[in-house]
Amino acid sequence: MFGFLNVYKPKGKTSHDIVSILRRVTGVKQIGHTGTLDPFAEGVLPVCIGKATRLIEYLKDDKAYVGTVHLGSSTTTYDVEGETVKTSDKEVISDEIEKALEDFRGEIEQLPPVYSAIKVGGKKLYEYARKGEEVKVEPRRVNIYENKILKYEPETKQLELYISCSKGTYIRSIANDLGEKLGTYGHLIKLVRVKAGDFEVKNSVGLEDLDTKEKVEKHLIYPLEYLDYPRYELNEKEKSLVLNGMPINTNIENGLLLLTYENKLVSVAEACGTTLKCRKVFG
Secondary structure (H helix, E strand, O other), rough: HHHHHEEEEOOOOHHHHHHHHHHHHHHHOOOOOOOOOOOEEEEEEEEEEEHHHHHHHOOOEEEEEEEEEOOOOEHHHEEEOOOEEEEEOOOOOHHHHHHHHHHHHHEEEEEEOOOOEEEEEEEEEHHHHHHOOOOOOEEEEEEEEEEEEEEOOOOOEEEEEEEEEOOOOOOHHHHHHHHHHOOOOEEEEEEEEEEEEEEHHHHOEEEHOOOHHHHHHHHHHOOOHHOOOOOOEOOOOHHHHHHOOOOOOOOOOOOOEEEEEEEEEEEEEEOOEEEEEEEEEOO
8 A cells, every 4th residue: 555544533532543543454554644633632634554654754744723712711731631720700802812813823932731742851741741840841933824713702711713833833832822812811622633734624534434444545645646846757767767776867956856657656856956866766
């Protein structure tokens, strides 16, 4: 098997669970995903099967989410699975939220939640947090391309947001920080990833439709459909050189490109001057 799957990760499953299930169903060990989702979150999880795992670094890594924030209380994990830390009875109106969201657009610095898998000193942050140990966490620069209110219900204090952002953005942190910006508190109670690179939730496949090897093969996406790089169609002689690890001479603009033969991916290569050097060969 060689290709991508646009899997819908259900709430309660981890990204690792999905990979384990697909390994068992297909019998293929070489399977990986392109971006972890918290267990309580759901939505798009791009999965790479077989040699397609070697293409993960070439896939777009921007993300988009629909998240529901409960205003008026914060938790230890910044989401619904944590223990309540602080509460507030302050009433917030939509105009205040719109104004506050302006500070969460463009390039911003963000502190990851203390309950996260980021490593400090060789240990994951949540390992320190579970032991009650404090550790200094450096802020990370992330990019918020778009955020907007989809729905706000003052009576229930529930705010639904659409957020398009760069890889590594913590929506939980936005929920927490937005609450503080509004002079109250906030935590995430629902999160759906609706886009991961070019993989969209509307085209995703549920696990119930991937319970046999044949079904997985049916939904497998050939990598060329999702790799956004220039292509160069090899002739027979050039293909032979590439498969034997040899460079080929061309007059192509410098940069990455995909080498194909009869519209099948042969290699990811880099053009430098008049030479094409192969980074990865697939045969």
